[in-house]
Structure formats: structure tokens, C-alpha cells
Amino acid sequence: MEALVLAQAAKVDTGDTAWMLAATALVLLMTPALGLFYAGLVRSKNTLNTFMMCIAAIAIATVTWAAIGYSFAFGEANEIIGGFDHAFLKDVTLEPREGSTIPHLLFFAFQGTFCIITVALISGAVVERMRFGAFLVFAALWSVLVYAVLAHWAFGPGWLLNGGTLDFAGGVPVEMASGFSALAAALVVGARKDYGRLALLPHNAIYCLLGAGLLWFGWFGFNGGSGFGTGQNSVLAFTNTLLCPATSLIVWFALDLIRGRTVTAIGAATAIIVGCVLITPAGGFVSPGWAMALGAAGALPCYAVIAFRPRTRVDETLDVLAAHGIAGLTGILFVGFFAQESWNGISDGLLYGNAAQLGDQALAALAAPAYAFVMTFALLKLIGLLMPLRATQREEALGMDVVQHGEEAYVSGEGAILVAPEPDAAGEVAVAQPG
Amino acid sequence: MKLVIGIVRPEKANDVLEALYRAEVRGVSLSRVQGHGGELDRVETYRGTTVKMGLSDKVRFEIAVSDPFVEPTISALCEGGRTGEVGDGKIFVVPLERVVRIRTSETDDAAVTPVGA
Numbered sequence A: 001m002e003a004l005v006l007a008q009a010a011k012v013d014t015g016d017t018a019w020m021l022a023a024t025a026l027v028l029l030m031t032p033a034l035g036l037f038y039a040g041l042v043r044s045k046n047t048l049n050t051f052m053m054c055i056a057a058i059a060i061a062t063v064t065w066a067a068i069g070y071s072f073a074f075g076e077a078n079e080i081i082g083g084f085d086h087a088f089l090k091d092v093t094l095e096p097r098e099g100s101t102i103p104h105l106l107f108f109a110f111q112g113t114f115c116i117i118t119v120a121l122i123s124g125a126v127v128e129r130m131r132f133g134a135f136l137v138f139a140a141l142w143s144v145l146v147y148a149v150l151a152h153w154a155f156g157p158g159w160l161l162n163g164g165t166l167d168f169a170g171g172v173p174v175e176m177a178s179g180f181s182a183l184a185a186a187l188v189v190g191a192r193k194d195y196g197r198l199a200l201l202p203h204n205a206i207y208c209l210l211g212a213g214l215l216w217f218g219w220f221g222f223n224g225g226s227g228f229g230t231g232q233n234s235v236l237a238f239t240n241t242l243l244c245p246a247t248s249l250i251v252w253f254a255l256d257l258i259r260g261r262t263v264t265a266i267g268a269a270t271a272i273i274v275g276c277v278l279i280t281p282a283g284g285f286v287s288p289g290w291a292m293a294l295g296a297a298g299a300l301p302c303y304a305v306i307a308f309r310p311r312t313r314v315d316e317t318l319d320v321l322a323a324h325g326i327a328g329l330t331g332i333l334f335v336g337f338f339a340q341e342s343w344n345g346i347s348d349g350l351l352y353g354n355a356a357q358l359g360d361q362a363l364a365a366l367a368a369p370a371y372a373f374v375m376t377f378a379l380l381k382l383i384g385l386l387m388p389l390r391a392t393q394r395e396e397a398l399g400m401d402v403v404q405h406g407e408e409a410y411v412s413g414e415g416a417i418l419v420a421p422e423p424d425a426a427g428e429v430a431v432a433q434p435g
Numbered sequence B: 001m002k003l004v005i006g007i008v009r010p011e012k013a014n015d016v017l018e019a020l021y022r023a024e025v026r027g028v029s030l031s032r033v034q035g036h037g038g039e040l041d042r043v044e045t046y047r048g049t050t051v052k053m054g055l056s057d058k059v060r061f062e063i064a065v066s067d068p069f070v071e072p073t074i075s076a077l078c079e080g081g082r083t084g085e086v087g088d089g090k091i092f093v094v095p096l097e098r099v100v101r102i103r104t105s106e107t108d109d110a111a112v113t114p115v116g117a
Helices: A002-008 A014-041 A044-074 A104-125 A132-155 A159-163 A171-189 A205-224 A232-260 A265-279 A288-311 A320-338 A355-386 A393-398 A400-405 A425-432 B010-022 B067-081 B108-112
Strands: A416-418 B002-008 B029-035 B042-046 B049-053 B056-065 B089-095
Touching: A014 A044, A014 A104, A014 A205, A014 A265, A044 A104, A044 A132, A044 A400, A104 A132, A104 A171, A104 A320, A132 A159, A132 A171, A132 A355, A132 A400, A159 A355, A171 A320, A171 A355, A205 A232, A205 A265, A232 A265, A232 A288, A265 A288, A265 A320, A288 A320, A320 A355, A393 A400, A393 B010, B002 B010, B002 B067, B010 B056, B010 B067, B056 B067, B067 B089
Parallel strands: none
Antiparallel strands: A416 B049, B002 B056, B002 B089, B029 B056, B042 B049
């Protein structure tokens, strides 16, 4: 037994570890970048609250990930859920995780940053009205009961991974999970009070572009790190992360031109994110040429959903479903058609003679959205029984920044009176007795 | 002719515009102002600094109308701007000496009557 363990114990590779340390930091940057992107898309009175939901995701999801989420995701109890093997970082050491060349602790940190960004993504469905406290409770429960379970299915080793589903960097637990959870969250929390009646417009397109640019930058760590080293799949995924969003941008420009006769900036910011999401499940599995095709073709369904959604009563405010759910689903299915063993060394898709791969991908594209939607719907209904999910109409009118945080994003300071600490008694006496 | 000045909550500005539109009052100017009208101060904290925000954001409507439109304008402002809480704002009605429409040099009632009305 001991000899077997020794034989399996791989050595830590310094090059792989160096890249994964950097990649982990890159993925963490994506969450404040998302905060900036989301903050630009809301009205100015909700800027801070929107950004703070992303910051809160870092706090909450990191702690739940260390406590139990990582164990549920990467423990080996069964194919549905990971169990308690690694609860509170038990046996997560500096030795490499089985089958990898980086320290287990680093693998834990890298995967933790994925959980964080996914929780932050869902906030886009409920900004401008959900109470901050209720969101914190939701974030804690969702990160463990939804994210960790889906991560186990796709990466774990869970039933999707073992069944042959290919998901390079998180089409299942990150993109489809956040997108379809966002839809459920929007339905349970309900529309903003003025939704569909007044124009509720983005207040700062610069934030959107800068946020999207930083997200793209971070995504090189997200996709490029999902090969857990510096191997060929990592290089392929890294380069595809450059190629795919570029073609998404061009197609988005064309669609904007056809629809509104101008190329819009907020459309461009959205296209960058859509392109990055499209390549997430496919990054290390498809050729650079097919990555560019994916960016172009995959932009179409996402654009259609973004154009259609505001005509409905569903106030899925920042279109997480379109940009993440639909794009993630498209990317997962794309792998089933265009995966190429000569590039990925693992499996071919339908086009290269392996029709079964498409079946495996379709299974993930059904199971993940269904689980995410149902669980999120139930979780929020449950939390709603214990505490109000949303602010009152009056608070919503005032803005979530002042109501939830007691701050404003664009404070002028005019008319602000300093609230001094209690003056000490001696000082008062001295002033009170002039001359 | 009167100049009706209405100062309302920014979040009620759209409701006021809607009410004015329904009352067929056209020709409106509005600006963002800061003011204080006896409502409770908001307390905000920035790191260690706690401040009372003495001024609140308001929206100021300026509407020049002919005499028959004074009452409809006032009731539209009240109807659109009211929440029932302190801080809903005020309406000031002041007499107008002269109005000139720049494009046509029309004056007074003709100048405050919107084109096409």
C-alpha cells in the first residue's frame, strides 16, 4: 500500500507551479473587474451596491470554499457529491494532488477563485433591488450547494467527467450554472419597481469597457490555467482565449450595425465577455481555427437573447443568462461537434467521427441548467421565508448605495456636516468662559 | 402668465413629467439642484469620517405657462411628486413680466404656447 502511494506521488513541477500561481491571481482579478463592468451597467445611485456584491462574493465564497465547498467539489465520496474528505482543508497540503504537478494547496486556491467569480456573476440578475444581507446568505448557500456540486460533476471526478463530458474551464459549473441560476433568481426576487415603465439606463459605459477588458485579461488565467500547468492544452486554451472573443466582437459589431446602424460600446463590452465564455468549455479542446468560428457563430444566439429578454417581464437585469448561460451552453455543445484529438490528445467530436462526444456534451447541457435553475429557485424561496429578499419601494427609489451602505459613489461633499466626536469637558468649559 | 417652479425628489421626476404630459403641459426645463427642506439628515460614513449630509439631491422644474394652465401645472406637480414623506419639495408660482420665443420673436402668451398646441 505504501509503495503504491509512493509510486503514484508525482513531483511538483516548478514551471507549472509558477504559472498556476500567476493564473490564480489573474482569475481573482476577474471578480473586481466584473464588479466594475456591472457597476457601469446600473444607475449611478446603485453603483457601490452592485460593486459590493462582487466584493462580498470574494469574502463569502472563499470562506465557504475552504470550509466545505472544496471538499464537496473535489472530494471522492461518490459521483454526485464529493463528501467531507477535504472539509476545512483536511489533507490539502503542499504535496501535489493526485495526477497533477502543482501543490494541492495551489489547486485548491485556483479552483476557489472560480467559485468566487461564479457567485459574483449571479448578482447581475438581482442588482438595484436585492437586499445586501439576503445576498450574503444566498451567496454562502449557493456556493456550497450549487457551485461545488456542479464543479464535482464536471471536474470532481463526478458523473459528467467520468461519463466523458469535456468541459475545459467551467462551461458547466461557472457559465451554465451562473446563467440559469440568474434566471431563477430574477424570477424569485422579481423585477425592479420601474422595470418596463421607465428607461433604466447604464450610467457609465467606460466602466463597462474597462471592466470587460480586465475580465478578458483575467480570462487568460482562467482558461490558460485550466490545463493546470504549462502543457499543450494550456497553451492552446490561452491562445484560443485571444482568438475567440475577437471574432465575437466583429460579429457583434455587424449585428449592432444591422440592428441600430451604429456600433455600440456597451455592445462591444458584452461581446468580449460572450467570446470569453464561449471559449471557456472549449479552450483546450478545439483548434485555433474552430475557436475563431465559435466566437463568430456563438455570438448569434447570445445577441438574440439579449435583444429579446427586455421585451419580457423578466428583469434579469444584466443579462447573465444570455452572456453566460447561453454562451456556456453553446460552447459545451460546440465541443461535441468540433473537438479534435490531434489538438487535444483526448477525444474527437462529431465532425471528426466521434458522434458519442456530442451525446456526452448534450447531457451536460441538459443536466447543469436544470440543476442550477431548480436549486437556485428553491434556495431563494427558502431564504425568502426567513428574511425579505428585496428592499422596499422607497429604498429602491432612494438607491441601494445610501440605503444599504450609507455611502454614495459620486458624493459632492457640499452641505456635508462633520459629525465630531464628543468634545471633551475641559475644552467645552474653556470655550464657554470667554474673557 | 406665470412661471411655475417645482422642486421635487429626483426619483419622482419621471412621474412628474408623465403627469405634466397628461395635463398637456409642454415646454419644461429641468435641472438638478441640491437643497434642504427640513427632512431628516442622512448620516454617511467614509472610513473614519462620519458626516451628516445636509443637502439632498432634488430636481427643479421650471415651467412658463399662460394663466389657464397654472392650476393644471400645479396639480400635475403635486400628483407626480408626492410620496407623503418630508422632503417631497415645494412649488413656487411667480408672475412673468415678458416672454419671447427666440426663433419667431413671438411674445407672451403666444411664446408660452407650445408649437402645434
